[in-house]
Amino acid sequence: MKKGDYFLNTNKECDRLSFVQSGFLRIFFETEDKEVTQWISTKGYFVTDLSGFIFNQPARWTIQALTDVEIYTIRKSEYEKIKTIIPRWPELERLFIVRCFTTLEDRIFSHLSMTAEERYHFFFENNKELFNQVPLQYIASMLGMRPETFSRIRKKQLS
Known part of the structure; x- marks a missing residue:
């Protein structure tokens, strides 16, 4: 994908899951007066609207390439076939979901327990x-x- 391209738009069908090999993608939503970034996907992470992909719901998020991006993509139909081809797939799928959950849990914990300065410093490091x-x-x-x-x-951190 090229910088600025959209992987997914809000309220559209999310029929793919991608692994980020290189580059950065931003997951966000827009309101009338602002944009809110939910996540920035980097190398080694998967990118999708998970609820949309798993439950066939319209996407809640817009996903856009912030840089040129190399991704490996699997369509929902192919994803369903993998379960019959790869015996260990349920274990791999569980690891993926656990990683999503722990990443979310870490984000919630930092927002609830850290000051803005602590969140900045932790994220920067x-x-x-x-x-x-x-x-x-x-x-x-x-x-x-x-x-x-x-x-x-x-x-303040730079000085």
């Missing part, structure tokens, strides 16, 4: 490569901060 390649307002949104708060914390 674990995702330094994003800070030079992704617009900072997307990172701020993902961390649950207004851009002004994010900038103030960043300025």
Whole structure:
């Protein structure tokens, strides 16, 4: 995918699941007055609207490439066939779902237990490569901060 291309749009059918080999994709939704970034998918992560993909619901998220992206994609129909071809598939699927769940749990924990400065510092220490390649307002949104708060914390960290 090229930078700026859309992997998925809100309210559309989500019939694919992709593994990110390289690049960054932003998962977000829009309201009348703002965009909210839910996640930035990086190398080694899967990308989809999980509820849409698994339960055949319209997508809640828009997913857009922030850089040129190399992904490996499987369609829903192929995904269903894998279960009959690969005997260990239920185990692999469980590991994928557990990873999704623990990532979500970590995000919730950080939002409930850390200050904005602590969230910034923790995220920066674990995702330094994003800070030079992704617009900072997307990172701020993902961390649950207004851009002004994010900038103030960043300025303080850099000094």
